[in-house]
Amino acid sequence: MEKKIARILVLLIVFLLISVSVFYFLTAKKSTRKFEQFKNGVLFTSDTNEPIELLKNFSKKETFFISPQLTMENSTLNSEISNNFFLPAIVVIAGNDKNAVTLGRVYSDSMLLVCETNMGNPKTRISITKEDCLSFLKEKDAVAILVDFPSESNALDEVFVGENFVEIKAKSFASLNLMTIALLEEMFPNARKVIDSSNERVGGLGFG
Numbered sequence: 001m002e003k004k005i006a007r008i009l010v011l012l013i014v015f016l017l018i019s020v021s022v023f024y025f026l027t028a029k030k031s032t033r034k035f036e037q038f039k040n041g042v043l044f045t046s047d048t049n050e051p052i053e054l055l056k057n058f059s060k061k062e063t064f065f066i067s068p069q070l071t072m073e074n075s076t077l078n079s080e081i082s083n084n085f086f087l088p089a090i091v092v093i094a095g096n097d098k099n100a101v102t103l104g105r106v107y108s109d110s111m112l113l114v115c116e117t118n119m120g121n122p123k124t125r126i127s128i129t130k131e132d133c134l135s136f137l138k139e140k141d142a143v144a145i146l147v148d149f150p151s152e153s154n155a156l157d158e159v160f161v162g163e164n165f166v167e168i169k170a171k172s173f174a175s176l177n178l179m180t181i182a183l184l185e186e187m188f189p190n191a192r193k194v195i196d197s198s199n200e201r202v203g204g205l206g207f208g
Contacts, residue, residue, distance in 0.1 A: 036051075063120075091195055101142075103136060
């Protein structure tokens, strides 16, 4: 009798374990993209081609639009996205003799107001209309790198690569930093060296 009860308990435990595994598999958040590649712990996805191959081709482009989301209401968010994306992207892209055009998309209450840009000149800072800004981001001869503020509502940490743009979708600023560096390294293998050199030259900004 005791052996029979023990056998039943074992079967119940096995059934519960299988049920939990099936439930996790069915409910786990997964990418639905056509192409997926993991590099350095980061998920790169695309619907057009192998994302890593697309990124290597991007490195041949001359102009890059670096476009973070900014806000009128929260300077802390602006500082975080600057340190974890904006600065390392500018340093690496410009450090590889590319035209780094900043296009900060300024929002208020989830509405895009204007864009702040340097027009490719580090000493310039002007505001342009959102229409002009969006037009720049659609240029086929350039690469646009877009980043919105990290959000837990994102299904997962993902670097999505389109035909002439990249979107970094992060769940936190910590993961954004990791994803930014991984992205830059795929386009420019010397990215880490360029960042380290810049940090030493300016006394250590601490990004990257």
